[in-house]
Amino acid sequence: MHFLGIPTSRAASLIVSDEPVIRDKFYNGNVKTERGAVVLRLAKSWFRIGSLEILSQSGEIDLLRKLLNFVIDEHFSSINSDDPDKYLVFYSTVVNETANLIAQWMSVGFAHGVCNTDNFSLLSITIDYGPFGFMEAYDPGFVPNTSDDEGRYSVGAQANVGLFNLEKLLNALSPVLSKHQQNQAQRILKGYANINQMRIHQHFKAKLGLLGEEEEDGYLIAFLLKMMEDTQSDFTMTFRQLSEVSAQQLHNRKFPQMWALEDLSSHKLFSDWLGMFLLRLSRQLNDSDLQRQNRMKNVNPRYVLRNWMAESAISKVEMNDFSEVELLHHILSHPYVTQETAEEAGYAARPPLWAKRLKVSCSS
Structure with missing residues (x-):
C-alpha cells in the first residue's frame, strides 16, 4: 500500500517461528496447525476512533480531553493548541482525510475487510490488515472476508461505513464540544459524501488520463465501470x-495479448464507450498520446498483492522456501513498473482458476 502511494502503517519485520498455532480459518471446526509468525508494524500513531469512543462511553471525559490534546499536539501541528475550536478543527480534518483515504482505497480496488471504528485510524492511515483483498473482477459487492455474510464491508460500501464511523467519532467528541460546535460538526459531517465522491472522481479521471473537467466525465467513468x-x-x-495502448490501437481495436481489454471489448456497448473516450482525449490540447499513457501508468499499478499470489508464497514458506516472499517484496515495491521477473511469475496474467476458490477470514 505504501508503494501504491496510499497512507498506511508499515511492516518492519516478519518473524516465523516453529511454535505451532491452531487455526480454524473459517470457523467451521476444521482446525489446522500452522507455524506461528509475528509481523512488527510501525505507524506514527495507533490511536483510532475506538480509542476515543471507549473513554467517552465510560464517562472518562478528563482523560478523553487529555488524549485529544496529546493527539492534536503530536500529529496535527497545523491546529493551534489554544484555539477554542481545536476539537472541531480536528474533527473536520479527520472527516476530510478519511474521505480521501477511502477514495484512494477505491482507486486501487482495495477492500479492507473489517472497517469498524477500532480499525479506523485517527490519522486516516490504513491500519489493522486482516481479511483484506484487492478486487480482481470489478464488483462493487466484492467482499474479501468470508465472515462478512451480509457484505457490510464490501468494497463498494466502504464510503458509507466511513460515514458511520465518523458519526461515532462525533458522538465520542460530543462531551468536549459546545452545542454550537456540535451543530457545526454535523454540517461538516454532511459534507463527507461530497468530498469522498469528488476525490473518487478525481482519482478515476487520472486513471483514464483525463485533463481538465468536462460535464460528461462522470458519465464516462460510470459507463466504463x-x-x-x-x-x-x-x-x-x-x-x-x-x-499501455495508443489511441490509434484503441481506435483500430487492436490490443493483442491484452486479456483484460479483450474481456472488456466483448461488451455490446464497448464501441460506444470507446468512441466517447477517444473523442474526450482528442479535445485535450497540448497533450500527446505518449504523455497520456505515461500519466496513466503512474497511477495504474501493474501489480497488486492478489490473494492467489500471497497463497502461493505462503505454500512455499510452509516448506521453508522464502523465495516468493522476497520476490513479492521486491516487485510490490515498484508496482507501477513492468518487471521481467513479475511477468515470468504471471503476476500480470489472467489469474489462475483456483484463485476464485480462495477465501480469507480474521483467522487466515
Missing part, C-alpha cells in the same frame, strides 16, 4: 492496459 462489472473485467489490468 458498468461495462467492467457486466463483463467481469479485471479491475487492475483493465486500467493498466488502457494505459
